[in-house]
Amino acid sequence: MPALPLPSCLTVPTPLPFLPGQTFDLTCSHVVEGDCREVLRALPDGCVDLIFADPPYFLQLQKELRRPDRSLVDAVDDDWDQFRDFTEYDTFLRDWLTQCRRVLKDTGTLWVIGTYHNIHRVGATLQDLGFWLLNSVIWEKNNPTPQFRGVRFCNAHEELLWVARSKECARGYTFNYHELKAVNGGKQMRSVWRFPICSGDARKKGGDGKKLHNTEKPLPLLERVLSACTRPGDVVLDPFAGTGTTGEAAFRLGRRFFLIERDPTYIEYGVAPRLIRAELELAAEEKREGEASRVATQLSLPL
Numbered sequence: 250m251p252a253l254p255l256p257s258c259l260t261v262p263t264p265l266p267f268l269p270g271q272t273f274d275l276t277c278s279h280v281v282e283g284d285c286r287e288v289l290r291a292l293p294d295g296c297v298d299l300i301f302a303d304p305p306y307f308l309q310l311q312k313e314l315r316r317p318d319r320s321l322v323d324a325v326d327d328d329w330d331q332f333r334d335f336t337e338y339d340t341f342l343r344d345w346l347t348q349c350r351r352v353l354k355d356t357g358t359l360w361v362i363g364t365y366h367n368i369h370r371v372g373a374t375l376q377d378l379g380f381w382l383l384n385s386v387i388w389e390k391n392n393p394t395p396q397f398r399g400v401r402f403c404n405a406h407e408e409l410l411w412v413a414r415s416k417e418c419a420r421g422y423t424f425n426y427h428e429l430k431a432v433n434g435g436k437q438m439r440s441v442w443r444f445p446i447c448s449g450d451a452r453k454k455g456g457d458g459k460k461l462h463n464t465e466k467p468l469p470l471l472e473r474v475l476s477a478c479t480r481p482g483d484v485v486l487d488p489f490a491g492t493g494t495t496g497e498a499a500f501r502l503g504r505r506f507f508l509i510e511r512d513p514t515y516i517e518y519g520v521a522p523r524l525i526r527a528e529l530e531l532a533a534e535e536k537r538e539g540e541a542s543r544v545a546t547q548l549s550l551p552l
């Protein structure tokens with residue numbers, strides 16, 4: 250990871266830790282290290298066009314999981330996914346979702362992704378807070394992790410809830426119906442989407458060369474959400490940025506982004522390098538190879 254701050258010829262933002270009392274200029278993009286419940290309170294009312302949230306699932310794994318050959322499955326047992334009980338989890342949901350609703354424009358929409366462990370609690374909380382459900386979308390994984398013990402169905406999907414700020418706001422939001430139909434062979438885009446989970450080279454690596462994050466989402470999934478529900482120049486917020494997938498999708502599609510992530514390691518090895526690489530790739534595509542390779546050499550990044 251390059252030493253910060255980034256070279257001035259790059260337009261992607263330098264990630265910075267949140268400082269109490271800080272304000273933000275939303276005419277440009279930001280990567281903020283901090284707790285989203287605190288950082289969101291620093292944003293004004295009605296300033297964001299789209300929110301994509303991939304919150305902790307509260308998986309409550311009871312014991313280690315092994316494959317038939319006894320090898321250990323790298324499960325989501327991270328500290329960030331631990332809550333005492335449902336009461337604590339529900340309070341957490343209510344806290345950040347209340348702030349999301351406040352910062353969302355009346356014309357904006359919010360997406361939350363989750364699994365059967367949490368998505369029903371998310372849905373109930375959204376409705377309790379006054380959000381209005383527009384769709385639920387199923388992300389079907391064409392390469393899911395098998396159900397190793399053979400005691401349940403193989404869990405091959407996650408669910409996304411798409412909501413407007415309120416019933417009254419459920420008109421006038423962005424939905425690029427015709428563009429979606431065009432990329433879907435002339436047929437209406439449906440609510441079941443098929444994408445592979447992130448694997449191999451697509452997966453961000455940590456300083457030890459191993460998988461950086463247990464729940465990195467695939468870029469095409471975020472590109473679908475953002476291209477469906479935003480316009481160029483819109484502000485896209487992700488309160489649980491992880492490796493920064495939402496930021497990369499926003500950057501590649503010409504949207505502004507505001508990413509919040511609590512863990513500096515994910516920012517250092519995930520968000521920052523992926524944004525720099527995206528900018529260098531775009532520069533190379535736009536025939537600014539000289540600039541791209543100069544910066545890549547400076548940052549020791551392969552292009």
Ligand SMILES: C[S@@+](CC[C@H](N)C(=O)[O-])C[C@H]1O[C@@H](n2cnc3c(N)ncnc32)[C@H](O)[C@@H]1O
Nearest residue numbers: 284285303329465466489490491492494510511
């Ligand atoms: C499910 S992961 C998001 C993965 C992300 N969508 C990606 O593609 O890489 C949730 C992330 O939220 C972060 N997180 C958990 N609680 C947080 C909080 N209160 N504020 C900010 N980030 C938080 C975790 O560190 C974790 O990286």
